[in-house]
Amino acid sequence: xxxxxxxxxxxxxxxxxxxxxxxxxxxxxxxxxxxxxxxxxxxxxxxxxxxxxxxxxxxxxxxxxxxxxxxxxxxxxxxxxxxxxxxxxxxxxxxxxxxxxxxxxxxxxxxxxxxxxxxxxxxxxxxxxxxxxxxxxxxxxxxxxxxxxxxxxxxxxxxxxxxxxxxxxxxxxxxxxxxxxxxxxxxxxxxxxxxxxxxxxxxxxxxxxxxxxxxxxxxxxxxxxxxxxxxxxxxxxxxxxxxxxxxxxxxxxxxxxxxxxxxxxxxxxxxxxxxxxxxxxxxxxxxxxxxxxxxxxxxxxxxxxxxxxxxxxxxxxxxxxxxxxxxxxxxxxxxxxxxxxxxxxxxxxxxxxxxxxxxxxxxxxxxxxxxxxxxxxxxxxxxxxxxxxxxxxxxxxxxxxxxxxxxxxxxxxxxxxxxxxxxxxxxxxxxxxxxxxxxxxxxxxxxxxxxxxxxxxxxxxxxxxxxxxxxxxxxxxxxxxxxxxxxxxxxxxxxxxxxxxxxxxxxxxxxxxxxxxxxxxxxxxxxxxxxxxxxxxxxxxxxxxxxxxxxxxxxxxxxxxxxxxxxxxxxxxxxxxxxxxxxxxxxxxxxxxxxxxxxxxxxxxxxxxxxxxxxxxxxxxxxxxxxxxxxxxxxxxxxxxxxxxxxxxxxxxxxxxxxxxxxxxxxxxxxxxxxxxxxxxxxxxxx
DNA sequence: AGGCCTCGAGTTCC
DNA sequence: CTCGAGGCCT
Numbered sequence: 001x002x003x004x005x006x007x008x009x010x011x012x013x014x015x016x017x018x019x020x021x022x023x024x025x026x027x028x029x030x031x032x033x034x035x036x037x038x039x040x041x042x043x044x045x046x047x048x049x050x051x052x053x054x055x056x057x058x059x060x061x062x063x064x065x066x067x068x069x070x071x072x073x074x075x076x077x078x079x080x081x082x083x084x085x086x087x088x089x090x091x092x093x094x095x096x097x098x099x100x101x102x103x104x105x106x107x108x109x110x111x112x113x114x115x116x117x118x119x120x121x122x123x124x125x126x127x128x129x130x131x132x133x134x135x136x137x138x139x140x141x142x143x144x145x146x147x148x149x150x151x152x153x154x155x156x157x158x159x160x161x162x163x164x165x166x167x168x169x170x171x172x173x174x175x176x177x178x179x180x181x182x183x184x185x186x187x188x189x190x191x192x193x194x195x196x197x198x199x200x201x202x203x204x205x206x207x208x209x210x211x212x213x214x215x216x217x218x219x220x221x222x223x224x225x226x227x228x229x230x231x232x233x234x235x236x237x238x239x240x241x242x243x244x245x246x247x248x249x250x251x252x253x254x255x256x257x258x259x260x261x262x263x264x265x266x267x268x269x270x271x272x273x274x275x276x277x278x279x280x281x282x283x284x285x286x287x288x289x290x291x292x293x294x295x296x297x298x299x300x301x302x303x304x305x306x307x308x309x310x311x312x313x314x315x316x317x318x319x320x321x322x323x324x325x326x327x328x329x330x331x332x333x334x335x336x337x338x339x340x341x342x343x344x345x346x347x348x349x350x351x352x353x354x355x356x357x358x359x360x361x362x363x364x365x366x367x368x369x370x371x372x373x374x375x376x377x378x379x380x381x382x383x384x385x386x387x388x389x390x391x392x393x394x395x396x397x398x399x400x401x402x403x404x405x406x407x408x409x410x411x412x413x414x415x416x417x418x419x420x421x422x423x424x425x426x427x428x429x430x431x432x433x434x435x436x437x438x439x440x441x442x443x444x445x446x447x448x449x450x451x452x453x454x455x456x457x458x459x460x461x462x463x464x465x466x467x468x469x470x471x472x473x474x475x476x477x478x479x480x481x482x483x484x485x486x487x488x489x490x491x492x493x494x495x496x497x498x499x500x501x502x503x504x505x506x507x508x509x510x511x512x513x514x515x516x517x518x519x520x521x522x523x524x525x526x527x528x529x530x531x532x533x534x535x536x537x538x539x540x541x542x543x544x545x546x547x548x549x550x551x552x553x554x555x556x557x558x559x560x561x562x563x564x565x566x567x568x569x570x571x572x573x574x575x576x577x578x579x580x581x582x583x584x585x586x587x588x589x590x591x592x593x594x595x596x597x598x599x600x601x602x603x604x605x606x607x608x609x610x611x612x613x614x615x616x617x618x619x620x621x622x623x624x625x626x627x628x629x630x631x632x633x634x635x636x637x638x639x640x641x642x643x644x645x646x647x648x649x650x651x652x653x654x655x656x657x658x659x660x661x662x663x664x665x666x667x668x669x670x671x672x673x674x675x676x677x678x679x680x681x682x683x684x685x686x687x
Numbered sequence: 688a689g690g691c692c693t694c695g696a697g698t699t700c701c
Numbered sequence: 702c703t704c705g706a707g708g709c710c711t
Contacts, residue, residue, distance in 0.1 A: 538695045
């Protein structure tokens with residue numbers, strides 16, 4: 001039998017099908033070309049039926065000759081077998097977020113900051129583009145071939161969604177052109193067009209399945225499918241707008257040129273973009289897009305401005321997690337009005353009493369909202385929100401419901417003012433609000449107050465703490481109510497028999513929970529410290545403590561001075577840690593947890609002879625041999641801190657040639673003054 | 688003393 | 702995400 005019989009005569013052009021290798025290569029290239037025309041250029045080059053015929057021909061060829069199957073074959077877009085879970089991928093260059101602005105004055109302030117940063121009075125050129133309502137994705141291309149795709153995640157680590165991304169037809173599996181970079185991380189947004197979203201929801205309706213609230217959720221849900229065959233049936237799109245790691249090619253000079261380069265390589269770039277001058281240009285781009293917004297085939301929640309020249313972007317740099325050279329100019333969030341049916345309070349794990357508005361259900365941005373936090377008593381007064389009021393609600397950052405304001409015209413005579421209860425609704429202890437503080441707290445503590453106990457236990461098992469899978473709110477609630485668990489140590493005393501008493505807890509789930517508990521026993525010191533839930537000690541402070549002390553005993557025996565020497569810990573936090581550690585109940589808890597088998601790799605206390613810990617230095621003038629930053633690094637390595645200005649708290653001023661006002665100030669304040677030799681001498685000493 | 692930045696804590700809905 | 706508060710710089 002000849003290969004001809006298999007494939008019939010429908011796709012008549014190209015190499016003769018008797019040479020199956022050439023035939024496959026030709027199909028491969030043609031399908032890529034047509035898909036590009038269709039999905040990227042939005043300009044179909046052949047009828048759909050013809051495309052489908054060529055597609056199935058290639059599929060059969062690959063089935064008959066597996067050696068033809070390459071990762072960049074168009075047939076790989078149909079999806080493969082489900083994954084057990086997504087694996088984590090660390091981004092080589094973090095995927096940061098962009099600061100938001102809403103008002104004209106925010107935009108003027110942004111432009112001013114940029115010009116100040118660049119030290120120029122000239123009008124800055126900005127690249128303007130759309131802010132899509134989708135998911136940020138990093139696509140890795142190696143020598144032009146798509147090798148990996150990851151979600152943004154927390155910006156530093158995302159999830160591997162390569163199998164799903166391969167099914168997105170507008171994403172090239174292979175880039176066009178010669179001289180492609182060795183490694184290139186293309187960044188952009190995966191989104192679902194409005195029309196595709198409507199069709200998907202129609203299908204979901206017909207199949208009796210749940211509809212998606214909005215295109216963004218649909219896109220997110222589709223991309224997070226473990227079974228990429230499902231993703232393949234969802235019409236996702238992609239637009240590129242940024243770059244991460246780049247090797248083996250020069251970065252273009254401007255953002256505009258970067259996007260043009262992408263376009264030339266076959267990477268889809270949105271056509272709604274422009275380069276403008278100055279703040280006036282930004283505002284006019286914004287209003288022209290605002291006018292078009294409803295007609296666009298996809299949803300956007302604003303526009304993005306970026307300084308066009310990449311060298312200028314470099315000069316501006318970053319503040320914490322956001323670039324100084326970019327701004328998201330967002331449209332006002334969708335708002336709705338509803339009625340406050342009640343104002344209740346919740347007790348957090350620290351005892352914080354938070355008023356929460358119970359709202360008549362209302363749809364905001366496709367999601368039904370029934371609760372909204374009012375933060376604290378002052379906030380309720382400031383916004384003058386009463387029970388029975390009609391209020392305006394929006395979702396802050398399109399996620400968390402927020403009561404914006406009440407509608408005074410609709411105020412009822414019977415509207416009831418919120419009164420902070422004097423006793424905790426859960427345990428009856430007094431609620432106290434320290435002067436000068438915004439939050440009121442239940443004075444019960446976790447021993448007395450079940451709400452605080454539950455909160456503390458939930459914190460203990462949470463992902464960033466002990467990470468005990470399967471222990472959620474429901475289960476903790478039950479365990480506490482039935483008296484099976486009072487302290488975190490009790491989790492590790494649970495057995496199969498005890499668990500079998502619980503609702504919805506058969507043999508299988510009980511065993512899973514015990515396995516998860518067992519697994520959590522192997523942890524890190526930082527997680528353990530964080531899990532304890534010491535006030536003012538969050539993830540970051542717990543890490544600093546773990547690094548500084550190295551092992552738990554060193555921390556347990558630490559003096560106030562030692563704790564104060566840890567970076568970013570001041571008197572308030574230090575006192576809170578000491579209070580916690582000196583409480584016999586807590587020491588007993590820690591002892592029990594250790595007995596139950598929780599363990600981690602014990603390290604040595606930070607050994608870089610921290611003899612300058614707690615000391616602050618100010619450098620002034622030119623030192624004879626050391627550069628300024630070298631001296632600073634040496635001081636910091638010994639645990640000292642380098643600050644820019646002299647104050648009472650300064651321990652030493654290191655003065656070189658041509659020292660100026662700082663030296664005078666030091667003399668005035670009686671601060672010790674060192675020369676370079678004196679500094680080196682101090683660094684040498686080890687005690 | 689005042690302002691910036693970072694961290695902690697609480698929160699919603701699916 | 703937002704607010705408040707702590708820590709540190711100017």
